[in-house]
Amino acid sequence: MNDYSRDEMMTVAAARMLWDGCVCFVGIGLPSAACNLARLIHAPGLVLIYESGTIGTRPTVLPLSIGDGELAETAACVVPLPDIFSDYLQAGRVDVGFLGAAQIDRHGNLNSTVIGSYDKPRTRLPGAGGATEIAAHARQVFIVMKASPRSFVATLDFQTSGGHFEGRGRSGARGAGPTAVVTDIGILKPQPDGEFALMAGYPGIPVEEARAAIGWKLIVAPQVETIAAPTAAELAALRALEARTEAAHREPVRLPI
Amino acid sequence: MTEFLPLSEAIAKHVPDGASVALEGFTHLIPFAAGHELIRQGRRDLHLIRMTPDLIYDQLIGMGAARRLTFSWGGNPGVGSLHRLRDAVEKGWPRPLEIDEHSHAGMAASYRAGAARLPFGTLRGYIGTDLPAHNARIRHVTCPYTGEELATVPALNPDVTILHAQRADRRGNVSIEGIVGAQREAGLAAKLLIVTVEEIVEELPPAMNGLLLPHFVVGAVSHCPGGAWPSYAQGRYARDNDFYLRWDDIARDRGCFTEWMERHVRGTADHRAFIESLRRVAA
Numbered sequence: 001m002n003d004y005s006r007d008e009m010m011t012v013a014a015a016r017m018l019w020d021g022c023v024c025f026v027g028i029g030l031p032s033a034a035c036n037l038a039r040l041i042h043a044p045g046l047v048l049i050y051e052s053g054t055i056g057t058r059p060t061v062l063p064l065s066i067g068d069g070e071l072a073e074t075a076a077c078v079v080p081l082p083d084i085f086s087d088y089l090q091a092g093r094v095d096v097g098f099l100g101a102a103q104i105d106r107h108g109n110l111n112s113t114v115i116g117s118y119d120k121p122r123t124r125l126p127g128a129g130g131a132t133e134i135a136a137h138a139r140q141v142f143i144v145m146k147a148s149p150r151s152f153v154a155t156l157d158f159q160t161s162g163g164h165f166e167g168r169g170r171s172g173a174r175g176a177g178p179t180a181v182v183t184d185i186g187i188l189k190p191q192p193d194g195e196f197a198l199m200a201g202y203p204g205i206p207v208e209e210a211r212a213a214i215g216w217k218l219i220v221a222p223q224v225e226t227i228a229a230p231t232a233a234e235l236a237a238l239r240a241l242e243a244r245t246e247a248a249h250r251e252p253v254r255l256p257i
Numbered sequence: 258m259t260e261f262l263p264l265s266e267a268i269a270k271h272v273p274d275g276a277s278v279a280l281e282g283f284t285h286l287i288p289f290a291a292g293h294e295l296i297r298q299g300r301r302d303l304h305l306i307r308m309t310p311d312l313i314y315d316q317l318i319g320m321g322a323a324r325r326l327t328f329s330w331g332g333n334p335g336v337g338s339l340h341r342l343r344d345a346v347e348k349g350w351p352r353p354l355e356i357d358e359h360s361h362a363g364m365a366a367s368y369r370a371g372a373a374r375l376p377f378g379t380l381r382g383y384i385g386t387d388l389p390a391h392n393a394r395i396r397h398v399t400c401p402y403t404g405e406e407l408a409t410v411p412a413l414n415p416d417v418t419i420l421h422a423q424r425a426d427r428r429g430n431v432s433i434e435g436i437v438g439a440q441r442e443a444g445l446a447a448k449l450l451i452v453t454v455e456e457i458v459e460e461l462p463p464a465m466n467g468l469l470l471p472h473f474v475v476g477a478v479s480h481c482p483g484g485a486w487p488s489y490a491q492g493r494y495a496r497d498n499d500f501y502l503r504w505d506d507i508a509r510d511r512g513c514f515t516e517w518m519e520r521h522v523r524g525t526a527d528h529r530a531f532i533e534s535l536r537r538v539a540a
Contacts, residue, residue: 028335051361052283052436064498065334067284069491072435080468081283081308081438082365090362090381109385113358118391124346126332126339128360128388129309136384162385171384172406253497256455257483257529 004230006184008238009202011037012230014098014144014182023047023095025134026057028066030144031098033241036062040237049088051130053079061248062241070248085130089137092174097138099131099161099178100145103153106195106216108143108163108178110135111156118158128160135161136173147183147213154216164194185210187227191219200225259429259472264479265527267451268294271477272417275324277304279415279447280313283438284334285491288421288453289313290484290528296320297523306415308364308439312487312504315339316522318354319514327357327413329364336501340508350511358392363410368439370412371446383408418447421485422470423493425454426461429472435491437468444470453481455493481528 004012007030014034018024020043026035036059039046048057052067056076063071072078088094101110102125112131116122135141141163145151162168163178181188181196185205188196197219198210203226211218230238262270272278272295280288292313295303304325305314312333317323319341331342345354359367366378379398389395389408396409420440422433431452433440444450452470457480461469487497487504508514525531 052285052438054436063335064501065284065496067334067436067438068496068498069285069435069489072285072491078436080441081361082369082442085362085365086369086380113387118387121347124331124338124343126330127328127358128386129330130361132360132384132386132388133362133380133382137381159385159387165385168385172381173384174381249498251495253486253489253495253499255483255486255494255532257532 004235008230008235010144010182010184011238012234013187013202013227014142015041015234017142017180017182018043018046018096020045021047023049023093025049025051025089025094025097025130025138027098027100028063029100031100032062033238034144035098036241037234037238040241041234049084049094051081051084053081053084055079060244062245064249085133089133092137092139094138095140097134097141099134099141099143101131101160103151103156104143104145104181105153105156107165108181108190108196109156109159109165110143110161110163111158113158113160115157131161135163135177136175138175140176141178143178143181145181145183147185147210149213149215152214152216164190185213186224195219197221198224200227202227203229259475260477262477262479264290264294264453264481265298267477267479268298271449271451272300274300275302276416277306279306279413279418279443281307281418281420281438281440281443282485282488283308283436284496285436285438285489286421286433286440286485287311287313287488288419288484289486289488290481291419291421291451291453292317293522293528293531295322296518306413308361309334310339310342312339312501315341315508316518318342318345319351319508320518321351323354325355325357327359327364329359329361333501333505336505341514344511357394358388359395359410360386360388363395363408365439365442367410367413368442368446370410371414372442375412377409377411379407379409381407413446415443415447417449417451418443419451419453420444421453421481421490423454423490424456424458424461425452425478426458429475429478430461431470431475431478432461432464433468433470441468441470445474449476450474451477451479453479453484455482455484455490483532484528486532
């Protein structure tokens, strides 16, 4: 029996959803860890695109920012950022886009813009970045977020990017929208009407805990599948990746002046 | 003819109060030295344009240099908030800040249109988002060929774009390596382009497929080694991720931020002195 954290379970669960050869638009943080873990374990042909313009990126350590030098040095090619958004993402060449946010609603719409009103925000968040067009045009979207009633809300303060919103089918969005929300209490998937339901749980986490972490009345599938705990190999690879990353980020920078 | 000027003269001559200014570079090659020079010279009422405001606009905004911000993602990458940007938007400190907010795809289209001197850019974008309801500059057009409704954004043509690059040659050709973000588009969109460089060489080799900004689009070049720190210059020095983490503490508090800026930026003569003053603190 391995000892592992909920973050590790979540990262491993997200990594397992990626397949060899998949073209994946990666964000910083947990998605970047999950994608690189998948590449190291079971999907060596995974093609990672970072929005800074790197395609076919194979970093040995995880970047702190979306544009670290490590990404350019290990990429198959580096293209200007406008090309990434127009010629790759909007043109429908991305299989999976990863997104997180401060708030999500039951249809997988996301808010990463403001808490409170737009004109007088209580908390100003970073904003859309690549999220709006990733949500629209990646063939499918995996959302990765820790579950809590503060972030899984009945009503968003602002809709930054669209999930299964009313009218998506005739909106010009090319992708299928979010097909999974990977959380630390299990995995939610959309029902035919677009509302997310708990479809899979993790070992040792009761369904009641999952319900309590969601700020709307969560639909639970009649048969909740249990996802296998991280294997020793997955944990070893993930922890080694994180240790390499931490050491690299401590390296002092030498300036030429 | 490309001018070769010390950075302080380039800024004094070409960036007046009230100008619209784009300091581009996506995480990589952010022209920090030029931003600091704007602060040293006390520029006011600037319209700042940048996809990711990053620490450099956090500093300009916190020092009260900006009246307006055009942007598409305003955080400290991998760390969290830009506290000075947040304080300006949430509390109007040190002065209120108008915001013109976009998505990355939208802003990239604005720069591309600006570079081509077209009036607007189109994209299959801003779908499923509340942004157009809060930004009247995001509009829609019906495609005359297919009837599809597409989003439009007005061209961005900054009065001045400032970029940082690895090398320029004596004619003013500029060579950029590594992640280029929207540097090419922002540079070509500008009414005037200033480039700070790590190194000036006699003659750059032909760049068959590399990124080169030809001398006739480059208004001024300033030699400024280390000018992208704490961001980075591929092949020269790495991103100072540790400083990006420490900025979170420096910028969180108004007093602490102001003291740091007065001491290290306003209180130093140039970029070299700025770096030296930080080294003295670290020693």
